[in-house]
Amino acid sequence: MEVLERKQRTREQTRQGIVFTAKDIARREGWQAVSIRKIADAIDYSAPIVYEYFDSKDILLHEIRAEGFRFLREEYNRIMKLYRDPEKRLYEISLIQWKFAFEQPETYQVMYNLNGAFCQVSICGTLDMEEMANLVRETIFSFIPKSKESIQKLYFEWWSISHGIITMSMILKDQQPIEQSEIIYRDTLRRFIRNLR
Amino acid sequence: MEVLERKQRTREQTRQGIVFTAKDIARREGWQAVSIRKIADAIDYSAPIVYEYFDSKDILLHEIRAEGFRFLREEYNRIMKLYRDPEKRLYEISLIQWKFAFEQPETYQVMYNLNGAFCQVSICGTLDMEEMANLVRETIFSFIPKSKESIQKLYFEWWSISHGIITMSMILKDQQPIEQSEIIYRDTLRRFIRNLR
DNA sequence: TCAATGAATTTAACACTGTTAACTACTATT
DNA sequence: AATAGTAGTTAACAGTGTTAAATTCATTGA
Structure with a gap:
């Protein structure tokens, strides 16, 4: 079951990557500049992936x-x-x-x-x-x-x-x-x- | 010059209409729900007209x-x-x-x-x-x-x-x-x- | 080895946003 | 009546959040 373990770990990592990137953009450019696509770009994924981790932008902010x-x-x-x-x-x-x-x-x-x-x-x-x-x-x-x-x-x-x-x-x-x-x-x-x- | 006068008065009125509508939507639905098109609809104009009175949404808010x-x-x-x-x-x-x-x-x-x-x-x-x-x-x-x-x-x-x-x-x-x-x-x-x- | 399943990921689309350029309709002047 | 100018529109662009459909790819079963 170590495969699942590793999978979960990287999942947790990308999740944190999303949160970190959102805060990073906000710090640099302000929250009005934070968009799902920008976050996705920064973590080298397409936009819908973000929704695998957060059901909406609102929930990400929450x-x-x-x-x-x-x-x-x-x-x-x-x-x-x-x-x-x-x-x-x-x-x-x-x-x-x-x-x-x-x-x-x-x-x-x-x-x-x-x-x-x-x-x-x-x-x-x-x-x-x-x-x-x-x-x-x-x-x-x-x-x-x-x-x-x-x-x-x-x-x-x-x-x-x-x-x-x-x-x-x-x-x-x-x-x-x-x-x-x-x-x-x-x-x-x-x-x-x-x-x- | 009364034509110009009247024109200016109605201009001032639509200007105030824009401001009023913006605040009205904000009061009812919150500022995140305020959009140029919604304001334009409410005053029975198309969106670009708003820009005749305010160069940008930011300036309207200002x-x-x-x-x-x-x-x-x-x-x-x-x-x-x-x-x-x-x-x-x-x-x-x-x-x-x-x-x-x-x-x-x-x-x-x-x-x-x-x-x-x-x-x-x-x-x-x-x-x-x-x-x-x-x-x-x-x-x-x-x-x-x-x-x-x-x-x-x-x-x-x-x-x-x-x-x-x-x-x-x-x-x-x-x-x-x-x-x-x-x-x-x-x-x-x-x-x-x-x-x- | 090949087919099929399943998951991971992307593309494409929808309805919306702010904003601008191009176009139309109309009014007033010459 | 032709022209100029203006008031207002439509159409478009690039971007937004969000979702469904399509695709890719590895893993499994025969």
């Missing part, structure tokens, strides 16, 4: 988005294991958010349907996202035990502030250097977390 | 974006005339931001390239946006006179928080009713403004 959330969730978990102090935890999680957005901007764009990236599938509802939400909510709760609604409110606020500064930093990156935006990001989130006490 | 910023700028000005207290001014401006985003979501989406809306033209650089930035910066300055850099930083923060909560409210509107999101918005911005003192 997969890339899901990978993004999965990656972030693992980073969240890593941080939770690394630190015990809730403040430190939330701050490090905030920093990871920034790091991720600027190291993998194409993925971040698909996750939030930004800048030409557009995936019809609802952004919410993935298990990874719910797990991330729980981690952050628990962290907030652990140093200010309040009602469920209050915690949810603070979580929503935290997420909005983080996402807001990240997206505005991307939009204004030509008028305001990202180094400066990053300082403001750290500053604002540090203050937000401090005020939770 | 125009809609510019209109959005122009509208907001006028609202900013109205508020500046209506109130004298800097805190009140900034708070009302914040509220207008929210109101605009949810009353004209298609326009807001084009302005920030959200959810399938994509206009290549740089978001920044319009006169209206610079004017709005100045109004907000002056308002912030008028009750905490600090260095130019500090004011810019606070302005950036304010904009990010506002935009962040608005976009997250749109994304999460199925899991969290917008009424509740609006409360959090008001709350957070009130706190932000209070902490400026």
Whole structure:
């Protein structure tokens, strides 16, 4: 059965090749320039082959988005294991958010349907996202035990502030250097977390 | 010369018809569904006519974006005339931001390239946006006179928080009713403004 | 060894997109 | 009445997502 094994491995490889190529084109030319035929060309196949791996372009984008959330969730978990102090935890999680957005901007764009990236599938509802939400909510709760609604409110606020500064930093990156935006990001989130006490 | 006058008036009307139809389709079906032919059909013309008014789809989107910023700028000005207290001014401006985003979501989406809306033209650089930035910066300055850099930083923060909560409210509107999101918005911005003192 | 099966891959097509050139129909002027 | 100019159309090009049909090719069975 090693033939089947090898077959599956190369199948997994071309699958990853499709995902990689899509992100690669998006990074270089923007998501509006990503087309099935371009992807197929890059991996030396014809267009219909892509549909052997992803039922539609939308599902391909959804997969890339899901990978993004999965990656972030693992980073969240890593941080939770690394630190015990809730403040430190939330701050490090905030920093990871920034790091991720600027190291993998194409993925971040698909996750939030930004800048030409557009995936019809609802952004919410993935298990990874719910797990991330729980981690952050628990962290907030652990140093200010309040009602469920209050915690949810603070979580929503935290997420909005983080996402807001990240997206505005991307939009204004030509008028305001990202180094400066990053300082403001750290500053604002540090203050937000401090005020939770 | 009244013939020319009438001609120009109807020309202006079809121009507005194009803009209106584009926004109308976007509102109903999303920006990804907006096509030149659909717009042309709706105004009972053939597709090339649209190009008599806008050199490209991108420029049409740019125009809609510019209109959005122009509208907001006028609202900013109205508020500046209506109130004298800097805190009140900034708070009302914040509220207008929210109101605009949810009353004209298609326009807001084009302005920030959200959810399938994509206009290549740089978001920044319009006169209206610079004017709005100045109004907000002056308002912030008028009750905490600090260095130019500090004011810019606070302005950036304010904009990010506002935009962040608005976009997250749109994304999460199925899991969290917008009424509740609006409360959090008001709350957070009130706190932000209070902490400026 | 040859035929047949099955899978892997491609070609061709459909309906759509933005965009432009060529064409038609009509109106106003000389 | 002939001409010029304009308003609007059709037709086309290259590209898009997507699917069905056709093709190629290796493997199996007799």
